[in-house]
Amino acid sequence: MSTNGAAQRRPTMKEVAARAGVALKTVSRVVNEEPNVSPELTAKVQQAIRDLNYTPNESARMLRRGRTGTIAVVIRDIGDPFFASLGRAVEMWARSTGSVLMIGLTDEDPDRERDVCLEFVARRPDALIMAPIGETQDYLAPHVDAGMAVVTIDRPAHGIEADAVLADNAGGIDQAVDHLVKQGHRRIAYLGDDERIFTARERVVAYRAAMRRHRLDVDEDHVHLAEPTTEGIGITLSAVLDGPGPATAIICGNNRTTVEVLRGLAGRRDEIALVSFDDLELGDLLRPGLTAVTQSADVMARTAIQLMTERLPEPHRPGRTVRVPVRLTIRGSGEIPPPP
Amino acid sequence: MSTNGAAQRRPTMKEVAARAGVALKTVSRVVNEEPNVSPELTAKVQQAIRDLNYTPNESARMLRRGRTGTIAVVIRDIGDPFFASLGRAVEMWARSTGSVLMIGLTDEDPDRERDVCLEFVARRPDALIMAPIGETQDYLAPHVDAGMAVVTIDRPAHGIEADAVLADNAGGIDQAVDHLVKQGHRRIAYLGDDERIFTARERVVAYRAAMRRHRLDVDEDHVHLAEPTTEGIGITLSAVLDGPGPATAIICGNNRTTVEVLRGLAGRRDEIALVSFDDLELGDLLRPGLTAVTQSADVMARTAIQLMTERLPEPHRPGRTVRVPVRLTIRGSGEIPPPP
DNA sequence: CTGTTAGCGCTTTCAT
């Protein structure tokens, strides 16, 4: 190990050139594996690179080239299985192309989203993949104009030309409601996220439509839309289960709500049917297993990457939207019948 | 939205200066909030910045300054709750200092670790936080010499001067074994990860020592060390539970093994005590709840960040190692008594 | 095949 006490500047291409006795540009050629360098010089340069432990300075390269080889990903939370899958897929693709991945977390806060995005675009990522929350992403417009490819996932962007990969929210909710109705449920509650969130909105609208389709009344005490918190869900569950005409089944509009609902339900003895929109990582290990509308995070991620790679060469093409189908995974919690 | 069809270069500081009728340097001063700019010029410059939608080019800045304001994080998987917590904590810290976070995933493959790290160091991150796997990280030495702060988490680095944040693996295993012995178990199996992994090694050694301390024989058919796979665990569980003198309790050396074991156990009717080293995100929702040796990912992350910030100003100080305590979280699976 | 020159967009240094 060459670690020693003294601070040491990193060697530059110039120093490599000096040591190898060649011109700067020859080193550049070797480093970038450009053709037209004789084997002898190549060897000399490589030796010098090894001797000096030279590694190219990407900042300089980026500045000169105009391309940074960087993909920015802006999501709510890194631990959410959906976004974790997205991150994995993008990371894998990035590495395969020699790019790196910057990750920013918004925690569903529009101001943070803006801050993070502005911090990122200063670094001129080639592409930005995000799950937008804010009303508008128009602050990205100059960068989109300058060629940055933006692809959104889970929700569409506003104020910029971007591609979007969305889940079939309405279809998923339809399946959930149909499934519960088929089990004999008529009083089906819907607990979703804050209506300001695009997916939350699409899903609750679909829920109401599906109930109407089945000619079932929606008890407004059975519809709750808020950011899920442990305390909030406790209160919500009381309203849903302890009132007159209590719900016999619950649809959770997102997996964070599902987690809190499961925790809240753990303290009760009534068996309530439950269908979750979006799966939990270990949904199969729960008893009963979690019946869930499953979004294929992987398919969505791949789709996003594909749209991005297609957009990269022609950044000014019109935005496309792809809807990815979802499917109902039946594991037990959604098959609990209503009490007689 | 200013999005239009034509590709558009991003404005540079020079153009802002021209538009504001000032020198380049004055714009630089305003952008960097340096003192000694008259209010009038400041206003003019800010107006020009707004008119042009100017955002500074971080690549150029980095090149000039030598500091990149970038933190690199290299971990196995983004979805693992332990690493997700780490990522969250580092991201939060990074944003608070105006840095950004690059994330690389190794999937526990030493070659990928090396590739990812080399890709990253080319971008000259100010600090690198990693959970190392490979035998040695000496390929980072030139960059450590040049002032990059390296802090490892979960496992120590080799071949470079770095700080390390490690869990008290032996203490955790001691607690697990003691707990199971107290429930009356004598045939306790240990299923861990590949012994090449530092934590796996520390933990299995501690398991043997703890068993010895209790004067319990270790049945070698009850000790399995391998990367957890669904098929592998099936075979392992047969060996552990279907042989003569079957184990009555299992300690899982890491949470991925735990997941697979839980899946494998789901198909069996015997009730086996189970203690997991490292928690699952929804360990409290399982029935029985998962009894686990809990590492405080958050404490470890904070510690890593602290070590990093301390190392940043004096990158050549000797490496420190901090052991973070773990604790046993009792939720049911570890309290199943042995069959009579 | 190899080298020279210019300059990416910014900050640093030094004048004014």
Next chain:
DNA sequence: ATGAAAGCGCTAACAG
């Protein structure tokens, strides 16, 4: 308080 010049480390464009 403001500005001009130099140059960070590299690659693009050209010349030999």
